[in-house]
Amino acid sequence: MIERRSFDGLGGANHGWLxxxxxxxxxxxxxPNRVNWGALRVWNDDTIASQTGFPPHPHANMEIITYVREGAIxxxxxxxxxxxxxxxxxxxxxxxTGIRHSEYNLESTATQIFQIWIMPDRQGHQPSWGTKPFPKGDRSGKFMTLASGxxxxxxxxxxxxNARVLGATVKAGESVEYAFSSPERYGYLVLAKGSATVNGVALSQRDGAAIHGESNIHIAASEDAEIVLVDTAEWN
Structure with missing residues (x-):
């Protein structure tokens, strides 16, 4: 099962700066039909104006992954x-167990991010933070694992x-495949850029695809595409 979730049909709010x-x-x-997908709880597509951002605020018991699409955070x-x-x-x-943080766009132009929250499968651990470069050339025509448990x-x-966040870039006319370890896994894929089909389901830029019951997905790009995929277990 692959369900297209169009960008135009997403919920949201425009706060001016965000x-x-x-x-x-x-x-x-x-x-009520879009509360989570497996252990994936949040996928926000945020555009943050220059010299603004999220002031200090707390979180606990959540894995928060930020994928920067344009600009910097x-x-x-x-x-x-x-x-x-x-x-x-x-x-x-x-x-x-708890962390307080801020996220600001200190750049001269708007920053665009995917903010992805995954529910942890264990609690009570010390909070932590890290960042890492993932050159797009290294994931050309293949998926690269960006964050994983x-x-x-x-x-x-x-x-x-028990989840992975993966990225890939695919040139127009080319394709890439991903195999889930089990069709019981939950996949959620968003096109950061471009257009493509996922097992024949057409997606445009910033559309999402909710995937379940599939052993493999075949992504064929009709335009140069930048792909972000979450592969997660069921949430209990």
């Missing part, structure tokens, strides 16, 4: 971590969940 689109229920947007937290993550790269914050994914940023 234009947010929500693939799942978030803040004042609630859809600057992080600071009460653990003393501070860093700047640029377009194409990823940061991970494991909120654990799956055993063996040693080159990815660690998360405390």
């Amino acid at each position: 234009n947010a689109k929500h693939h799942f229920s978030f803040a004042e947007y609630h859809d 600057t992080h600071q937290d009460n653990l003393g971590n501070k860093g700047r993550t640029v377009a194409g790269d990823v940061q991970v914050m494991s909120a654990g 799956v055993e063996g994914d040693t080159d990815a940023l660690p998360i405390r969940a």
